[in-house]
Amino acid sequence: MPPPYPTNSAIFSSSSLPDILGFPPLKKSEPLNLYESLRSYFVLKFSESLAKSVEGLLEMLHKLRNEMLRDELSLPFRRDRLILYFKCLCMIEPFFPMDASPNPPIFVWYNAINPQQHSSQHNIHLEKASVLFNLGALCTRLALSCDLTPIHGRRLATDALNDASSWFSLLSTFESCNAPLTCHNTTSI
Known part of the structure; x- marks a missing residue:
């Protein structure tokens, strides 16, 4: 009896690769006005003048987060925007937790596998x-979208998978x- 899995190199052919890896689902999020909550925090904690001096960063954060939620954007554009958004989040991380703020932002994310949980x-x-997580998933999708026939396509796919591995490694x-997850089931039992 033959084994239930392919035993030759056909497993790595361009037509079977997407079937093996599948398209990893992306996490979805609720819209959030980061600009308002962060600006009010800067005014309360520091001063109006400091809040004005960081308005550009706060507006960029808000814009990048909104773009992150748009599904119709191309994969490379979404990846690039997510990378920039992640860098901006790293810049404002020292201001968290925002315990002194009357209106701290509430980040809501839905489970990628089971969207009823958030x-x-x-x-x-x-x-x-x-x-x-979404950066890793997007880079995997980019790799799967490459034409593996030419050597250049295989190199692009390899680079995208290496990027995905790096993002998932940073995550883990x-x-x-640092992100203790509290899952909420939105379905009623």
């Missing part, structure tokens, strides 16, 4: 962990332990 926290590490090494 987590919501004031913790910026939940946001960073979810962004890293740094953010997963």
Whole structure:
């Protein structure tokens, strides 16, 4: 009796690769006005003049987060925007937790596998962990979308998979332990 799996190199052919890896689902999030909550925090904690001096960063954060939620954007554009958003999150991380703020942002993310479950926290590490997960998933999708026939396509796919591995590694090494996940089931039993 033959084994139930392919035993030759056909497993790595361009037509079977997407079937093996599948398209990893992306985490979804609720819209959030980061600009308002962060600006009010800067005014309360520091001063109006400091809040004005960081308005550009706050507006960029808000814009990048909104773009992150748009499914119709191309994969490379979404990846690039997520990378920039992650860098901006790293810049504002020292201001969290925002205990003194009357209106701290609540980050809500839905489970990628089971969208009925979601987590919501004031913790910026939940946001960073979810962004890293989506970066890994998007890079995997980019790799799967490459034409593997020419050598250039295989190199692009390899680079994208290496990038995905790096994002998932950052997620598991740094953010997963800092974002205690509290899952909420939105279905009624």
